[in-house]
Each structure stands twice: as structure tokens, then as C-alpha cells.
Amino acid sequence: TQAALSITGGTSITYGATLDLGTTGGSGTGDVTFSVDDTSANCSIDAASGELTVDDALGGGTTCTVTASKAESANYLATSTTQAISVSRANQAAFSVDTSDADETVTYVADPKTTVTLSTAGGSGGGLVSYAIVDSEANCSISGSTLTVEQRGDGACVIRATKAATSNYNAITADVTVTINKAAADLSFTDPANVTFEVGPFDVEAETNNADDNTVTFTVAEASSAVCTVDGIEVTVIGAGTCTITASRGATA
Numbered sequence: 001t002q003a004a005l006s007i008t009g010g011t012s013i014t015y016g017a018t019l020d021l022g023t024t025g026g027s028g029t030g031d032v033t034f035s036v037d038d039t040s041a042n043c044s045i046d047a048a049s050g051e052l053t054v055d056d057a058l059g060g061g062t063t064c065t066v067t068a069s070k071a072e073s074a075n076y077l078a079t080s081t082t083q084a085i086s087v088s089r090a091n092q093a094a095f096s097v098d099t100s101d102a103d104e105t106v107t108y109v110a111d112p113k114t115t116v117t118l119s120t121a122g123g124s125g126g127g128l129v130s131y132a133i134v135d136s137e138a139n140c141s142i143s144g145s146t147l148t149v150e151q152r153g154d155g156a157c158v159i160r161a162t163k164a165a166t167s168n169y170n171a172i173t174a175d176v177t178v179t180i181n182k183a184a185a186d187l188s189f190t191d192p193a194n195v196t197f198e199v200g201p202f203d204v205e206a207e208t209n210n211a212d213d214n215t216v217t218f219t220v221a222e223a224s225s226a227v228c229t230v231d232g233i234e235v236t237v238i239g240a241g242t243c244t245i246t247a248s249r250g251a252t253a
Contacts, residue, residue, distance in 0.1 A: 016054070095174045
């Protein structure tokens with residue numbers, strides 16, 4: 001009977017890697033060969049060299065059982081031993097998320113709302129990619145790979161892309177911050193027609209392009225204070241001359 005035979009070289013392997021196994025012990029000059037049983041993962045081994053590879057980690061946390069056999073010789077019977085090898089999924093390659101806007105900066109618009117397209121690069125395996133807002137959730141929303149800016153809020157939202165785990169790869173994530181600029185101010189003021197001194201109070205109008213803009217306010221220029229006054233949108237003529245009125249819209253969030 002041969003001395004105890006042991007397998008050396010390691011007890012764990014990650015998908016995509018190799019494990020070079022060997023033996024110690026045994027007796028005589030018999031050749032050593034290796035074989036593998038797929039306990040809960042699929043593995044292959046070179047019978048002569050003992051190089052072990054993983055064909056499918058089947059989710060990781062799995063095992064392959066390796067058997068080393070030392071053949072009989074003139075003076076010794078054959079012997080064998082087994083070793084359970086734990087199998088892990090591999091980490092994915094570098095992974096990134098990007099937007100259709102080159103510098104990750106957008107401008108808020110109320111109607112129609114600003115949208116950008118999300119995309120990813122890298123990773124490994126065939127895991128599905130999903131997107132989620134992970135900071136300043138009220139500022140943005142996501143449907144599929146389309147990001148919609150709902151409000152400017154604190155001026156940004158953080159998007160996390162996740163490429164899901166597969167049989168052989170762990171999940172991976174990547175974040176991108178989208179900066180949200182305020183919408184450009186757009187104010188349209190219709191000049192009132194010329195009036196005579198005797199005319200009664202009349203209203204002025206101005207419009208903004210964004211539905212959530214602050215109310216427009218009207219003020220009379222100091223040089224026109226003896227000609228007209230304004231209260232809300234109502235202008236009253238109090239003297240002859242030129243009445244200069246300024247329409248203003250305050251900033252929003």
C-alpha cells in the first residue's frame with residue numbers, strides 16, 4: 001500500500017482563472033493522473049498536468065471535486081485521493097455609464113421636459129443593464145434608458161447603471177452625475193398702444209416660456225413716475241409724456 005497521497009496547489013478557483021494542481025506523498029514510480037467530477041459547477045482538468053479550469057461557475061459558491069490517482073508500480077498498489085475545489089464567479093471587466101450629452105450637463109425645460117439617453121460600455125457576460133436614480137431622486141426619472149429631468153432642484157441627479165450577475169460573473173455598477181442648469185429666461189412683453197391722457201386704467205401683459213416660472217411683475221421707470229403708475233398689471237396714466245414699464249420674472253429653483 002502506498003503512503004498517503006495529497007493534492008496540492010489550492011482549494012479554490014475563480015471563473016476565467018486556472019489552478020495548477022499537483023500531489024505529494026504516495027509511493028513508487030506510478031504515474032499521477034487527474035480527473036474531475038462536476039459536483040455543483042462545471043470544470044475541466046488536464047489529466048497529465050493537473051491544470052484545472054472552470055467551464056461554468058453556475059452562480060458561484062459551487063464546487064468541483066478533483067481526484068488524483070497514482071498508478072500501481074512493481075512494489076505498490078494504486079492509490080487515489082480527492083479534493084473539493086470551491087468555485088467563484090469572476091468580477092466583470094471595467095464598466096462605465098454615459099449620457100447622450102457630451103459633458104453630462106443639461107438645461108431644465110418645463111415643457112417639453114428635457115430628456116437624455118443613457119448607455120453603458122464594458123462589463124462582462126450577458127447580464128442585463130438597468131438604471132436607477134440614487135441621489136436627488138426628485139430631480140430626475142428614468143424609463144428604460146431614457147432620463148427625464150423633472151426639476152432643477154439642487155442642480156444634479158446621480159444615475160447608477162447595474163450590469164446584472166450571470167452564471168460566471170458578479171454584478172457590477174457605475175455612477176454618473178448629470179448637472180442640471182436653470183432654463184434660459186424668456187419673457188415676451190407686448191408693448192401697449194399709445195394712449196391719451198384722459199384714458200382710464202389699462203392692463204399690460206407679458207408671457208414666459210416655462211410653466212413653472214414666477215409671476216411676471218411690472219414696474220414703472222423712475223423717469224416716468226410723473227406720467228404713469230402700475231399696480232399689478234393695471235397701468236394708470238397721471239400725466240402726459242412717455243411711460244416706460246419694465247416686465248420682470250424672478251428666478252425659480
